[in-house]
Ligand SMILES: *[C@@H]1O[C@H](CO)[C@@H](O)[C@H](O)[C@H]1NC(C)=O
Ligand SMILES: *[C@@H]1O[C@H](CO)[C@@H](O)[C@H](O)[C@H]1NC(C)=O
Ligand SMILES: *[C@@H]1O[C@H](CO)[C@@H](O)[C@H](O)[C@H]1NC(C)=O
Ligand SMILES: *[C@@H]1O[C@H](CO)[C@@H](O)[C@H](O)[C@H]1NC(C)=O
C-alpha cells in the first residue's frame with residue numbers, strides 16, 4: 382500500500398483518477414495515468430506542501446497560487462534546445478522563518494504527470510539576482526523534472542539582493558547576505574524535492590534524482606551548495622561561476638582604477654577597434670580560421686597589442702542610455718587612430734589587477750574577452766571622456782563592504798590607486814569569507830555522496846575570467862589529492878567533477894560567431910548520473926545567430942585538454958597543452974599573504 386501520507390491524500394483526494402496509485406505496492410509509483418487537470422488544483426497542492434521538510438520554516442498555506450499550463454512552446458535559450466507541447470503545473474507559495482518576519486517566495490513548475498521522470502531541478506540567478514524568474518524552469522520540465530526558483534526574500538522575482546542588503550547606512554542585513562550566499566537555494570531545494578515527492582505521490586523507496594543548473598551568479602550559487610550540502614544534488618551543472626566573490630566583483634573596477642590613476646581615457650571606439658584586431662590575429666592560431674578564438678592561451682603567448690598602434694577607428698554617434706546604474710548621455714561620433722595610451726589601458730585591463738609594486742591581485746581576462754569594464758563615458762558639458770564605474774564592483778564596494786547607500790558613484794574614487802583596490806578586495810574577502818567567497822576546495826563529502834559536477838566557462842568571457850574557474854578546479858584537485866601525481870589526481874577528480882572551457886564563448890552565452898555552446902548539459906548530466914555515462918567531452922551546439930554552420934554539433938575538451946585542429950580545421954583532437962600554454966592559465970596571486978583558492 383502507499384507508504385506516505387501524501388499517497389494517502391492522492392487516493393483520497395483524487396479517488397477514481399488515481400487508478401494507478403496501487404502500482405506503488407510493487408515499489409513503482411506510476412502517476413502517468415493521472416491528468417494534469419486533476420492534480421494541478423489549489424487543494425491538491427496545499428496538501429502536497431513540504432510542511433515538515435525544514436525545521437524553523439513555516440509555509441503560508443494560504444499563499445499558494447496554482448494554474449495549469451498546456452502545450453507551451455519554449456525557444457531561443459542557450460541552455461536548452463527549443464521545445465513544443467510542454468504542459469505543467471505552475472505553483473508559487475511563500476514561507477517565513479520562526480522568529481523572523483521574513484517572507485520568501487518559491488516558484489515551481491511540475492511537469493504533467495504523464496511526463497514526470499522522477500527528477501527535480503533547482504535553478505539560480507545572475508548579477509545580484511538569485512533567480513532567473515521562469516527563464517530556466519523550462520529546461521527542467523522538458524526532461525521530466527520539476528523545476529524551482531526562489532526570490533530569496535528580496536521582495537519578488539524581479540528584485541535584487543542589493544535592494545534589501547542595507548537596512549540603513551552602517552546597517553548590513555546579514556540575514557539577507559546569508560540568504561543570498563547559500564541559505565535560500567538550499568531551502569528551495571529541500572522543499573522542492575519534498576513537494577515533488579508529495580505531488581507525484583512517490584513512495585519513499587523510489588529514487589528522486591536531484592539536479593542544479595545555472596550560470597554566472599547562479600554558478601556561484603551552485604558551488605555554494607556543492608561545497609556545503611552533499612546530499613542536495615546528484616548532479617550540479619555550473620556555468621561561469623561568479624565565485625571568489627570579493628575578487629570577482631571588485632576586479633570589475635580595475636579598468637576604471639587604472640584610467641583614473643593614469644588619467645588616460647580611451648574612446649570606446651578605439652578599444653572596440655583593438656578588440657576586432659585581437660580576434661582577427663588570434664583566430665587562426667588554433668589551426669582553424671573560423672572567426673573565433675579556440676585557443677586563447679596560444680593567443681596570450683603571441684599577442685602584442687602594440688602591433689595595433691596607429692590603427693584607424695571610426696564609430697557613429699549613439700543615443701543616450703537610461704540604465705539606472707550607469708546612465709550615459711548621447712555620444713558624439715568618434716574617429717582617430719589608436720595611440721600608445723589607448724594600448725596601455727587595453728594592456729592593463731586584460732592583464733587584470735596588480736598592486737603598484739607589481740604583485741598580482743587577481744587573474745587576467747583572456748584576449749578576446751573585450752574591454753567592457755574599460756569603456757569610458759562622455760560628459761556632454763565638458764566634451765571629455767571619463768571612467769565608468771561598473772555596477773557590480775560599485776555595489777559590492779559601497780553597499781556590502783562600506784555599508785553606504787550609494788548607487789551611482791564611489792565618493793572617494795578619484796583617490797583610489799591600484800593598492801586601494803587590492804586592500805578593498807582583501808577586506809571584502811575577509812568580511813564575507815564564509816558566505817560569499819565560495820571557494821571551499823574540499824568536495825569530499827559531495828563526492829562521497831555520489832554527486833557529479835559539470836562545470837563550464839566561456840573562454841572569451843568578459844565578466845568572469847575563465848582562469849578563475851581553472852584556478853578553482855586546480856584548487857580542488859590539489860586539495861583533495863595532494864599525494865597523487867598530476868595525471869592520477871586528474872583522473873580521481875574527473876570521476877565526479879569535470880571542467881570544460883567553451884571555445885570562443887562569452888559570458889554565459891555564445892560570443893564570437895561559430896561558438897559551440899553546451900546547450901544540452903541537462904541531458905548530458907542525466908546520462909552521467911542515471912546511466913554512468915562519463916562526459917569525456919562535452920556535447921555542444923553552434924547556436925550563435927551569426928554562425929556559418931548553425932546547429933552544427935561539436936564536442937568540447939575536458940580540462941586540461943585543449944582543442945587542436947588539423948587538416949586546415951577539418952579535424953579536431955583534445956590534447957594536453959604544452960607547458961607554456963598550460964602556464965598561461967596558472968597565476969601566483971602574491972599580493973596577499975593568504976593563499977587564494
Ligand atoms: C521499501 O524498502 C524497504 C527496504 O528494502 C522494504 O522493507 C519496504 O517494504 C519497501 N517499501 C515499499 C513501499 O516498497
Ligand atoms: C515503473 O513503471 C514504468 C512505467 O510503466 C516502467 O517503465 C518501469 O519499468 C517501472 N519500474 C519498475 C521498477 O517496475
Ligand atoms: C494540446 O495539444 C493537443 C495536441 O497536441 C490537443 O489535443 C490538446 O487539445 C491541446 N490542449 C490545449 C489545452 O490546448
Ligand atoms: C503533447 O503532449 C501530450 C502529453 O502531455 C501528448 O498526449 C500529445 O500527444 C502531445 N502532442 C504532440 C503533438 O506531440
Ligand SMILES: *[C@@H]1O[C@H](CO)[C@@H](O)[C@H](O)[C@H]1NC(C)=O
Pocket residue numbers: 446447448450471472473
Ligand atoms: C505562474 O504563476 C505566477 C504567479 O501566480 C504568475 O505570475 C505567472 O504568470 C504564471 N505563469 C504562467 C505561464 O501561467
Ligand SMILES: *[C@@H]1O[C@H](CO)[C@@H](O)[C@H](O)[C@H]1NC(C)=O
Pocket residue numbers: 547548549550786
Ligand atoms: C537608498 O537610497 C535609495 C535612493 O537614494 C532610497 O530609495 C533607499 O530607500 C535607500 N535605502 C536605504 C536602506 O537607505
Ligand SMILES: *[C@@H]1O[C@H](CO)[C@@H](O)[C@H](O)[C@H]1NC(C)=O
Pocket residue numbers: 691692693
Ligand atoms: C587611416 O586614415 C588616414 C586618414 O583618413 C589615412 O591616410 C590612412 O592611410 C589610414 N591608415 C590605415 C592604416 O588605414
Ligand SMILES: *[C@@H]1O[C@H](CO)[C@@H](O)[C@H](O)[C@H]1NC(C)=O
Pocket residue numbers: 701709710711761762
Ligand atoms: C547632456 O546629456 C543629458 C543626459 O542625456 C541630456 O539631458 C542633455 O540634454 C545633454 N546636453 C547637451 C548639451 O547635449
Ligand SMILES: *[C@@H]1O[C@H](CO)[C@@H](O)[C@H](O)[C@H]1NC(C)=O
Pocket residue numbers: 684685686687721722724725728
Ligand atoms: C603592452 O603589452 C605588451 C606585451 O605585454 C608589451 O610588449 C607592450 O610594451 C605593452 N604596451 C604598452 C603601451 O603598455
Ligand SMILES: *[C@@H]1O[C@H](CO)[C@@H](O)[C@H](O)[C@H]1NC(C)=O
Pocket residue numbers: 550785786787
Ligand atoms: C548614506 O551614506 C551616503 C554616503 O556616505 C550619503 O550620501 C547618504 O546621505 C547617507 N544617507 C543617510 C540617510 O544618511
Ligand SMILES: *[C@@H]1O[C@H](CO)[C@@H](O)[C@H](O)[C@H]1NC(C)=O
Pocket residue numbers: 901904905908920921922923932933934935
Ligand atoms: C548533443 O547535441 C546534439 C545537437 O548538437 C543533440 O542533437 C543531441 O541530442 C545532444 N546529445 C545529448 C546527449 O543531449
Ligand SMILES: *[C@@H]1O[C@H](CO)[C@@H](O)[C@H](O)[C@H]1NC(C)=O
Pocket residue numbers: 670949950
Ligand atoms: C582552409 O579553410 C578555409 C576556411 O574554410 C578555406 O577558405 C581555405 O580555402 C582552406 N585552405 C585549404 C588549403 O584548403
Ligand SMILES: [Ca+2]
Pocket residue numbers: 663664665666667668669670671672673674675
Ligand atoms: Ca579559430
